[in-house]
Amino acid sequence: MVPSAPSTEEIIAALEIPTNLNFDLPDPEDEALQDHEFQSQIDNFWKLCERFDLQTEIWRGRILRAVRDREKQGGDGRGTGFLNWLKQREITKSQAYALIQLANSADTLLEDGQLDPESINNFSKRAFVETAKAAPEVQKLVSHAAHNGERITRREVKQLADEWTAMSSDLLPDAVKEKATEGSLPPRHLAPLVKELEKLPEGHLLSLQKEVSENPDVDTVKHLTSSARSLSKYLDAAAQVQTLKAYPLDLELALEEALRLDCLGTAADLVKQATQLEQTAAKLFSTWKRLGSLSDRLYVDTGASSPNLRSLLTALENLTQEIIEVQLDESGERSVRLRILQDPEA
Structure with a gap:
């Protein structure tokens, strides 16, 4: 039986974490706190920030995609409205399409059933994009690792892709x-x-x-x-x-x-x-x-009135002649001369 794509409610539930983050960070001057304990607490907080950042970026990508698609449907055909929307929010075009690509990658993996919503927080932002680009067999390997609770970064995606490439090649x-x-x-x-x-x-x-x-x-x-x-x-x-x-x-x-x-x-x-x-x-x-x-x-367009x-x-006349001379350094001590001999039919 082919698993059905997760519903909007399931995706929202999987991406939802509290927005009022309030970390009780360890005191760096607490001498009673062992270094490994301090590092462990910091790492946990950092991972939570990464999760929150990933979820925010995915939803931003979806929002940007909706704005872009709306413009395609009723805009001037040149994307002017979308570009103005980005400009008002100080978002560059490259940043916008990077977020849209991230959202597309996440949605593709979810819709294809390669990834369950509960595993989405185990991915880094770039890992989503790399996984969506990978072969279906690699996507299954990555999704299985994420489902088992492994942290998935671009490094893990590349490693699994390399393993599949090596073991499946007839060469x-x-x-x-x-x-x-x-x-x-x-x-x-x-x-x-x-x-x-x-x-x-x-x-x-x-x-x-x-x-x-x-x-x-x-x-x-x-x-x-x-x-x-x-x-x-x-x-x-x-x-x-x-x-x-x-x-x-x-x-x-x-x-x-x-x-x-x-x-x-x-x-x-x-x-x-x-x-x-x-x-x-x-x-x-x-x-x-x-x-x-x-x-x-x-x-032809100029004359004595435009000296x-x-x-x-x-x-610039020297660059339009049959022999072109170009200086190779600012001092002018080194130069190169090129002679262009035209074919009569050129």
């Missing part, structure tokens, strides 16, 4: 999963490896899987995670570099040589920088063309 050999089950190979090291392996084509997986199967230890996992990350960067960047497409080059053989010489990371950064340089050059050309067009338009605008055009 890890059985020998590695056995080590994880035994506890000798922490899942927090395996999860990043799985995420990097997922980015690679099947033809590049076998050698990495073989190595980790033969040496299922933390150092090997870390090394292979780094290698897989560099390999993914190399493959992605190399496919984007236009210059390489016009040259007779076997990228796979170059990759094998980089692996053999243990310089894959350097090779990956090389092609990545090449991609960025090509993109920067293209952006530079379009910006240069735009600057020239704007200068021409402003020159200062003409001075502005004169000052």
Whole structure:
């Protein structure tokens, strides 16, 4: 039988705590009070403050969501009324949507039956958001832990997500999963490896899987995670570099040589920088063309009656010419000159 979603009354009851908080804080100068007793009392009060803060933020998110949705229904379509409402209360747009996301996450977990209202106070604010983003299997693990009274923060959500990722992935050999089950190979090291392996084509997986199967230890996992990350960067960047497409080059053989010489990371950064340089050059050309067009338009619109605008055009003239010179430091001792040679059809 599928459990029904909790009612509004149930949610309110679960979130309701007294608003007139009045803590009887321990006296920090009380020498008769042992340090561990003092710390225990402080921790309990702090946790209660966190609960109250979490509940307040969830309800604020729900209120903000209601205001936003009302504006969508009857506003001008641009959200002006919602933004004015935020401005009157000195709430930024990013803060508002962070609260709405928190409320959405809490409601999603409640409505899906993944979380019972009585467990809601065991979560930190960010843990709600992270749990709502996680896979359904991870949500069940987190909700079960919360139901058992465990304190759930982003750290606990990540730990459970890492465990599920490592144990459910088909990309890890059985020998590695056995080590994880035994506890000798922490899942927090395996999860990043799985995420990097997922980015690679099947033809590049076998050698990495073989190595980790033969040496299922933390150092090997870390090394292979780094290698897989560099390999993914190399493959992605190399496919984007236009210059390489016009040259007779076997990228796979170059990759094998980089692996053999243990310089894959350097090779990956090389092609990545090449991609960025090509993109920067293209952006530079379009910006240069735009600057020239704007200068021409402003020159036409000005005359002797606007000497200062003409001075502005004169000052920027060097940036609109075929040769561009830019100072690299404030002293003017270092500069760079670039010459733009246009394609006739550009």
